Amino acid sequence: MTPKATKTIAFQTVGCRLNQYETEKMAADLAQFGFERVNAGQPADLYIINTCTVTHRADKDSRYLVRRAKRDNPQSRVVLVGCYVETDREEAARMNGVDVVIGNHEKDQLPRILPSKLPALFDSSQKLSHEDRSLAEFHRRNRAWIKISDGCNQVCSFCLVTIVRGNLRCRPSDEIIYEISELSDHGYNEVVLTGVNIGYFRDKSAEPPIKNFTGLCDRILKSTALYRMRLSSIEPQTVTDDLVRLCADHSDRICRHFHLPLQSGSNRILKLMKRPYTREFFLERAAALRKAIPNALIGADIIVGFPGETEEDFADSCSIIESGLVDYLHVFSYSDRPGTAAADMTPKVSPQLIKDRSEILSNLSEKARATAFRRQVGQTLEVISEHKGLPGECYGISDNYIKVKIPDRMAGQRHIIMIKVTTSQPDFVTGEPVV
Numbered sequence: 001m002t003p004k005a006t007k008t009i010a011f012q013t014v015g016c017r018l019n020q021y022e023t024e025k026m027a028a029d030l031a032q033f034g035f036e037r038v039n040a041g042q043p044a045d046l047y048i049i050n051t052c053t054v055t056h057r058a059d060k061d062s063r064y065l066v067r068r069a070k071r072d073n074p075q076s077r078v079v080l081v082g083c084y085v086e087t088d089r090e091e092a093a094r095m096n097g098v099d100v101v102i103g104n105h106e107k108d109q110l111p112r113i114l115p116s117k118l119p120a121l122f123d124s125s126q127k128l129s130h131e132d133r134s135l136a137e138f139h140r141r142n143r144a145w146i147k148i149s150d151g152c153n154q155v156c157s158f159c160l161v162t163i164v165r166g167n168l169r170c171r172p173s174d175e176i177i178y179e180i181s182e183l184s185d186h187g188y189n190e191v192v193l194t195g196v197n198i199g200y201f202r203d204k205s206a207e208p209p210i211k212n213f214t215g216l217c218d219r220i221l222k223s224t225a226l227y228r229m230r231l232s233s234i235e236p237q238t239v240t241d242d243l244v245r246l247c248a249d250h251s252d253r254i255c256r257h258f259h260l261p262l263q264s265g266s267n268r269i270l271k272l273m274k275r276p277y278t279r280e281f282f283l284e285r286a287a288a289l290r291k292a293i294p295n296a297l298i299g300a301d302i303i304v305g306f307p308g309e310t311e312e313d314f315a316d317s318c319s320i321i322e323s324g325l326v327d328y329l330h331v332f333s334y335s336d337r338p339g340t341a342a343a344d345m346t347p348k349v350s351p352q353l354i355k356d357r358s359e360i361l362s363n364l365s366e367k368a369r370a371t372a373f374r375r376q377v378g379q380t381l382e383v384i385s386e387h388k389g390l391p392g393e394c395y396g397i398s399d400n401y402i403k404v405k406i407p408d409r410m411a412g413q414r415h416i417i418m419i420k421v422t423t424s425q426p427d428f429v430t431g432e433p434v435v
């Protein structure tokens with residue numbers, strides 16, 4: 001009797017680190033069905049596409065992945081998951097090539113939902129294990145993400161996230177600490193704490209209760225052997241003095257890297273965005289981090305082209321990166337998101353002007369990043385390899401988020417590599433391994 005061919009499964013993820021984490025969680029949950037996991041982009045029998053809808057671009061990328069999956073294997077089955085589905089479930093279900101749609105709140109229910117929806121791929125008689133699996137592996141990654149919370153209680157006028165992910169929900173800290181210990185035991189030396197609005201973390205049920213995000217970081221430092229933790233994006237107003245102090249006192253185990261979603265350098269636009277701070281407050285927080293944690297890398301998100309953005313407003317955004325307190329920017333082009341307050345705001349900034357302004361800001365960011373990279377020459381950095389690249393093209397990431405070229409022989413491993421930086425390029429540095 002010919003053995004039944006092992007079915008293959010591929011996971012594709014659009015968007016944030018929280019989505020990346022949830023994709024790995026779905027993969028762990030579906031592992032019990034014996035699929036062979038192939039890399040994203042390879043032909044598969046089953047595709048799980050974890051979508052994003054934060055920008056117009058993200059919607060396009062999510063739809064493109066469905067078309068590509070069906071092109072790569074017309075017989076395949078496609079499961080569309082997440083934020084894009086939440087914006088219009090019916091429309092997502094009608095999309096050509098989509099077999100099953102899964103909302104954000106159902107992401108941990110795939111083992112229960114899929115067998116009945118896709119009987120050709122799942123043996124519905126198989127007894128399910130509902131055991132909640134903490135993650136111990138991240139596919140093709142040497143640094144792991146960990147979800148600490150979901151949702152958000154803020155109401156920024158341009159943002160769909162609260163609509164598609166709901167209000168803030170924090171994971172029990174015991175679960176977080178258990179999962180970090182598992183990952184650390186499996187050789188991960190870095191874990192990135194992620195969520196939608198991590199700075200508002202709290203866990204009243206913990207023993208003793210955890211009042212705030214600083215409390216969680218402190219608990220992780222005390223309760224795990226994890227080598228280093230990185231904070232993913234953290235709202236400026238949640239970068240408290242206590243947090244700055246904890247990061248300074250433990251800069252050997254808390255990465256010297258802070259990414260603050262500023263969104264605009266103009267107080268007038270910040271008000272229209274319903275962001276709860278001013279540019280002065282942001283710069284004061286950046287200065288506090290810079291002073292307390294030498295050689296930290298500080299980054300910020302800025303949206304270009306918010307409705308009504310004038311030349312003066314844009315100049316205010318440029319002055320943030322010119323201040324020298326920020327080392328790089330992630331520049332996003334504004335796009336109307338249906339159902340948000342900003343979608344009804346006028347006047348709209350023309351697509352050409354948005355493009356021009358994005359280029360100007362990206363060029364300023366590249367200059368600032370090159371300055372920050374030059375600052376690393378002579379420093380010894382603790383680097384973790386990203387997955388193996390082409391010969392001579394292997395890189396790793398330092399705790400202060402510097403891209404470091406590493407010898408091929410050291411690539412692909414999870415341990416810490418010490419590199420003494422000798423030269424800097426615009427977007428990476430090189431150096432000698434310190435043994």
Ligand code: SF4
Pocket residue numbers: 152153154155156159160161162196197235
């Ligand atoms: S903080 Fe604002 S931009 Fe961020 S997820 Fe919440 S509502 Fe959206």
